[in-house]
Amino acid sequence: MTTVARVVLDSPLPQLDRLFDYRVPAELEDDCVPGVRVKVPLRTGARMSDGYVVEIVDEGDYPGELSAIETLVSPVPVLAPEIWKLARAVADRAAGVASDVLRLAVPTRQVRAEKAWLARDPSWSPPPVSAPPVTGYAEGMLEGVIAEHDRAAVAAVPHPVALPGPAGDGGDGDGDGDGAADPVWVPGWAATLAQAAAHTLAAEQSAVIAVPDFRDVIDLERALLAVLPPERVVRFDAKQTNGQRAKALLQARTHPVVAIGNRTAVYAPATDLGLIAMWDDGDASFIEQRAPYVHTRDVALVRAAQSGAALLFVSHARSTDVQRLVELHWLQDVTPFRVKTPKVIPTVQQTSAEGYAAQARIPSSAWRAAREASQHGPVLVQVASPGFGTGLVCAECGERAHCRICGGPLGSPHRGATPQCRFCGALAVGFRCPTCGNGTVKPVGQGAQRTADELGRAFPGTRIVVADGSRPLDEVPARPSVVVATRGAEPSVPGGYACVLLLDGEKMLAREGLRVQEDVLRFWTNAAAKGAPGAEAYLVGIGGKLATAMALWRLDGPAHDELTDRRELHFPPAVRVATMTGTDEAVTAAVEALEGATAGPVLGPVPVEDDALPGTVRAIVRFPYAHGAEVAATLKAEVIRRSSTRRVLKGGNRRRAAPTLRVRLDDAEPFSEV
Incomplete structure (x- = not known):
């Protein structure tokens, strides 16, 4: 009886996204088990492809003579059956290719790790685990x-x-000798x-x-x-x-x-x-x-x-x-049970502060609280942007300074530094304003470094720490200091911060995008939660429902309101979306193939200006979750059809592939910041 291995190929081509049957040679039958890496012939014996054995069966689906597995790369089963099942389901849900998911799930082969695993003691078992209670919530x-x-x-x-x-x-490290x-x-x-x-x-x-x-x-x-x-x-x-x-x-x-x-x-x-x-x-x-x-x-x-x-x-x-x-x-x-929530204090007015505190955008009440807290512990100041300023403008005419290479905005990491593009990183040496020809620039706005400079004057004698993407910090000691951090880069403190200041709220909310309010609320709450139990957190310059939700720590309300608005607009996550990018003809054909599966009017097609191929357009379709499998299968079939089609050019016999259609389900990019 012939033993057949069903193999998934390591190929991004959608037309190869299925299992292929191969004959297992007699010398490989003992080691060829589900999950092992193999090399198999594809089309011709001279062309080999990597793959994974998914299952072993007695009879395959192919009625003709099967090609044999060329090589068993390793006897170690690295692809678990449940991971293959997961990869297949995830790819089908996203109209993708299973091998692309497997590249995320299974690292490239490492011989040393495999040899160590094969040489392990199979009789060894890890020590048992005792379960502590989950604290902070109702019992059980x-x-x-x-x-x-x-x-x-x-x-x-x-x-x-x-x-x-x-x-x-080995001890508590406090020198008391108790060994705790x-x-x-x-x-x-x-x-x-x-x-x-x-x-x-x-x-x-x-x-x-x-x-x-x-x-x-x-x-x-x-x-x-x-x-x-x-x-x-x-x-x-x-x-x-x-x-x-x-x-x-x-x-x-x-x-x-x-x-x-x-x-x-x-x-x-x-x-x-x-x-x-x-x-x-x-x-x-x-x-x-x-x-x-x-x-x-x-x-x-x-x-x-x-x-x-x-x-x-x-x-x-x-x-x-x-x-x-x-x-x-x-x-x-x-929800937590009998747990202290942060004491969030919205402070809309910023004009009452004076001196360096006003320059650092801190109201007087928040400045007094932070100054007192900085005497006995660290204070966290969250800001929106890194660097010295949020941007640079011409010192003569006020025109925004842009990169000569990519057109991106110029910025300055610290005072006196050479301007640098925030997009491509190119240094703007010898910058000249295209409007007036002036060669000097000045910063606008306040980034983390400039805020730290102002706070250094507002808090004389206090240690100032800056944490952002270029200066990542995991933890700072629990001693008097002021930590200026960009959103998401806030380091932890043993025991928590003595006070938290949340600045630039209006600037964070001024971005355009579907999930701006969600993101900003996460930034604020994650920072406020780094405070010690009972520590005050000042939300500067924000009022309305978001400020109320923060003050009461009732954070499900904004999510409910946002979801209600999305339902009325037929925007995700109330519905699912799929974006199709390609030529106008390819995108139109894909939309027509979906027929009545959409939940609302199709958005587009519209030109994609930043795409590498001229004439590229994009359309967005919205559909109910119940139609997800149907939409994904239809779009994947359209991608396969486009990828497999060849056409003849006029005036010759040369052949080339039809224009590519790119499909992405649940795409966040069209709804993100612009």
Whole structure:
């Protein structure tokens, strides 16, 4: 009897996105198992393609003679069956190709990691785990969600939490000789997820936790190591080498662990998956930048449905996507119980401040509170922009200064620095204003560095720290200082900040985009939650519903209002969207192929000015979630048809491919900042 291997090819071509049958040679039958890497012939024996064995069957679908597998690259099964199932479902949902998803899930081959895994002691088992209670919530609330494999939207504990130090810490480091472990200070959300993961591991099930930023990975890992042994925690993040990722992947397939990391962590293989969790799912870092451009939240939803695992979305200010699932009663609404919330004080008037405090955009009441707090602890000042100023203008005529290479805005990282393009990074040496010919520029607006300079004068003798994208900080010590940080770059402090100032609120809200209010509310709440329990947070220059929601810490209201508006406009996430980019003829044909699957009028086609190909247009179609499978299948079929079609040029026999049609489902770009 012939043994047949069904293989998925490592190819981005949509017409090859299916399983191919290959004969397994007798000498490879023992090692050729689902999940191994192979090389197989494609079309001709001289052309080889990489692939993964998905399954082994006795008979294939192809009636003719099958080609044989050329080479077994490695006997180590790196593609878990559940990950292949997930990749297939995710690709189908996004009208994409499964091999593109597998590139995110499976790192390139690392021989050293595979040899170490093959040489392991199979009889070894990790130490058992005890489950601490999940603090900050009603007794047994989250434990019940996890045990019953239910789903919940969890409002995070809004202040840092002290966890007992790791076992074997060797002392408290305070010199008192009592030998007690130092407490570990972590954000409230990290403590909650660590305790939830410990409950999952105590039942000998795995947990997968995805977070948006490297700072969040550090905080979460610190919290996990306070309640779990280190061999139970594995990382999957962008800062790892391929060797580290390969080692983590094989470790996760061996015994139950907690897999943590950024976007790719949600694809981590897991032994008996019991929990999938995400922190701050509204963060744009969760949008995959490579095809098929699937949001990590959607991958988590698909995987939870396939595996039956518990699902937690933890945040301070929830996204409209999660709010939609809560209002559909698909997610439980879980809030902290008897927990202190930040004392947020909206301060609309800024004119009462004087001197350097006014130059730093700080009202007098906030300045007095920050000055007093800076005497005994750190103060956090959140600003909108990095650098010295938000932009540069001609000192003579006031014309905005732009890059001569790409046309992007010029900026200055600090006072006296050579102007530099914010888009391409080119230095504007010898800049001349195209309007008046003047060669000098001056800054406008106030970035983090300029704010720090002003605060250095407003707080004489106080240490000033700047944290932004070019100067990342994970943590600052709990001693008197003023920390000026751009949104999302705020470092943590053991025990929390003594005071928090949220500046530039009007500027943040002035951006154009569908999710501006969601994003700004996340920036504010995440910063305010870094304060110590009971610390004051001043929201400067903002009034209305957002200020009220912050002051009362009732953050579900803005999400509900925003979702209601989106339903009326037929905008995501009330409906799903698909963008089609290509020639006018190709895009029109794709829209016509969808027939009645759209939920509202088609937007476009309109020209895409920044596309590399002239004449490119884009159209956006909106459709109900119930039509998602139909729309994705139709658009993928259209992409395959366009990719496979060849046409003859006039006046000769040369042939070339038809114009490419690009399709992207749930595309955030047309609705983002412009």
